[in-house]
Amino acid sequence: MANLMPTASARLDVATRRFDLGAESLRALNLFLHRQAVTEGVSQVHVDNPAGAHSIACGLHAPLDVEIHGHVGYYVAGMNQEATVTVHGNAGPGAAENMMSGRVHIHGFASTAAGASAHGGLLVIDGDASLRCGISLKGGDIVVGGNVGSFSAFMAQAGRIVICGDAGDALGDSLYEAVIYVRGKVRSLGADARFEPMTDFDRESLGKLLGEAGFSHDPAEFRRIASAKSLYHWHADADQEY
Amino acid sequence: MCGIVGLLVKKPQLREQLGSLMVPMLTGMTERGPDSAGLAVYSAPVGERQHKLSLYRGAHAVDWSELLGALVAALSGDHDIHVNGNHAILTTTAEPADVVAHLAVQSPLIAVLSIGRSIDLYKDVGAPAEIAERYGFGSLRGSHLVGHTRMATESAVTPAHAHPFTAGRDFCLVHNGSLSNPHLVRKKLEPLGIEFETDNDTEAACRFFEWRLREGDDLPTAVQRGFSELDGFFTFLMGTDRELLIVRDAFACKPAVVAESDDYVAIASEFRSLAHLPDIAHASLFEPKPEEIYSWRI
Numbered sequence: 001m002a003n004l005m006p007t008a009s010a011r012l013d014v015a016t017r018r019f020d021l022g023a024e025s026l027r028a029l030n031l032f033l034h035r036q037a038v039t040e041g042v043s044q045v046h047v048d049n050p051a052g053a054h055s056i057a058c059g060l061h062a063p064l065d066v067e068i069h070g071h072v073g074y075y076v077a078g079m080n081q082e083a084t085v086t087v088h089g090n091a092g093p094g095a096a097e098n099m100m101s102g103r104v105h106i107h108g109f110a111s112t113a114a115g116a117s118a119h120g121g122l123l124v125i126d127g128d129a130s131l132r133c134g135i136s137l138k139g140g141d142i143v144v145g146g147n148v149g150s151f152s153a154f155m156a157q158a159g160r161i162v163i164c165g166d167a168g169d170a171l172g173d174s175l176y177e178a179v180i181y182v183r184g185k186v187r188s189l190g191a192d193a194r195f196e197p198m199t200d201f202d203r204e205s206l207g208k209l210l211g212e213a214g215f216s217h218d219p220a221e222f223r224r225i226a227s228a229k230s231l232y233h234w235h236a237d238a239d240q241e242y
Numbered sequence: 243m244c245g246i247v248g249l250l251v252k253k254p255q256l257r258e259q260l261g262s263l264m265v266p267m268l269t270g271m272t273e274r275g276p277d278s279a280g281l282a283v284y285s286a287p288v289g290e291r292q293h294k295l296s297l298y299r300g301a302h303a304v305d306w307s308e309l310l311g312a313l314v315a316a317l318s319g320d321h322d323i324h325v326n327g328n329h330a331i332l333t334t335t336a337e338p339a340d341v342v343a344h345l346a347v348q349s350p351l352i353a354v355l356s357i358g359r360s361i362d363l364y365k366d367v368g369a370p371a372e373i374a375e376r377y378g379f380g381s382l383r384g385s386h387l388v389g390h391t392r393m394a395t396e397s398a399v400t401p402a403h404a405h406p407f408t409a410g411r412d413f414c415l416v417h418n419g420s421l422s423n424p425h426l427v428r429k430k431l432e433p434l435g436i437e438f439e440t441d442n443d444t445e446a447a448c449r450f451f452e453w454r455l456r457e458g459d460d461l462p463t464a465v466q467r468g469f470s471e472l473d474g475f476f477t478f479l480m481g482t483d484r485e486l487l488i489v490r491d492a493f494a495c496k497p498a499v500v501a502e503s504d505d506y507v508a509i510a511s512e513f514r515s516l517a518h519l520p521d522i523a524h525a526s527l528f529e530p531k532p533e534e535i536y537s538w539r540i
Contacts, residue, residue: 051513051517052512052515053514070517071513071517071527073514074512092497092512092513108527109528109529111529112494131494131532149494150492150493150532151493
């Protein structure tokens with residue numbers, strides 16, 4: 001029987017595609033990622049010259065591997081499902097916002113609202129994340145190698161946010177069930193957020209998550225922040241003083 | 243939504259290229275501000291006894307040579323005018339206040355956009371690329387500039403409402419955001435004899451800071467004071483004859499990115515306006531932190 005499997009080099013030719021956003025349109029790239037990549041058997045896509053464009057690799061819903069070589073603008077990999085999107089540069093506001101699954105890795109810094117409202121998947125930011133990182137997180141994990149700005153994890157409902165550096169003001173304000181692990185200083189906690197003791201379970205799961213994100217910090221260096229749940233029920237006597 | 247751009251070149255030989263480096267920055271912010279655009283460019287000051295005024299006639303049929311003739315007849319001193327479409331730069335040895343008073347009577351259709359010794363100011367309604375083309379922004383020279391593309395959210399789309407706003411001498415400000423208490427600021431300043439030209443929120447900020455400068459604050463001190471006086475969202479970019487300054491509100495609602503290299507400091511609302519700059523790959527990039535004041539001097 002003839003060997004019908006393509007050779008390694010032929011498989012590489014078929015499986016990868018390179019887009020130059022200096023010459024090809026963003027719409028052509030996203031159309032390819034949404035529709036043609038899977039039918040043409042392409043599993044890895046490289047993007048050159050992103051030049052800060054918005055919405056690169058948004059709304060993917062297949063296990064593609066997208067490598068972006070340069071800085072990107074708003075909403076990179078927003079609503080991601082299943083895909084692995086890597087940015088070799090910085091990201092603008094709303095990176096991986098509303099991600100459902102998959103993995104998004106920003107090698108530089110990320111602007112405001114990184115991972116906002118994400119339901120699942122893993123967002124890794126090697127550098128700093130600006131304000132409102134993980135705001136309204138609904139699941140999934142965010143690991144930030146550097147610092148995060150103020151109001152991060154505001155109203156986060158589920159999932160984990162790991163901060164290897166410092167946090168700004170009002171960290172974890174009005175948290176629901178999401179858990180924050182922070183290694184550095186916290187300028188201030190938000191309403192109803194509190195430090196809690198790290199359990200064996202925290203250390204073990206955090207160590208695993210740090211490893212997945214490519215960091216080798218000792219989980220023992222982190223503190224746990226979760227909701228004190230005093231806002232879960234309305235208290236008539238509180239007189240709106242929280 | 244609006245776009246802001248700022249550029250300061252660190253090496254004198256790059257002053258020739260200030261305009262050509264900036265035009266792609268400004269047009270890169272078209273989606274953030276498609277309805278109007280403008281910029282203030284700072285170059286070497288005019289002679290010690292001179293001032294320059296940026297004048298705007300819009301669509302009005304004002305004859306610039308007649309305007310100059312009337313000025314020469316009315317005010318002693320040397321006066322010269324350089325026309326650029328519906329804008330003109332008037333250089334004069336007369337006291338600027340006298341020139342402004344003269345124009346208010348003799349040429350009431352003329353708007354005085356800026357007064358100083360280093361600043362030239364252009365602004366108009368239209369797409370940023372059209373405006374850049376209209377006034378030949380690509381050939382502008384100077385040490386630094388402050389530019390803006392506007393998407394109006396709180397007041398009319400007119401040349402007067404376009405940015406930059408100016409007040410006093412050689413001071414300008416552009417704004418991305420919206421202030422919630424411009425009328426209170428105005429109420430505070432008007433009794434001090436400070437006059438407003440528009441109902442625009444940004445003008446209130448501009449006149450507040452310039453008032454503080456006249457009261458003796460340096461620009462960072464004036465901005466620090468602004469944190470307790472100005473309520474709302476802002477990324478402000480300001481220019482003086484010696485300085486470029488950027489500051490964002492406590493919530494950093496409006497974006498900004500700075501790229502700094504040995505050759506330049508370039509500021510824009512988004513990286514896409516910086517992507518074309520020479521050797522950008524090796525520039526140091528950062529986002530200004532909320533309520534931190536960043537300034538660079540020429």
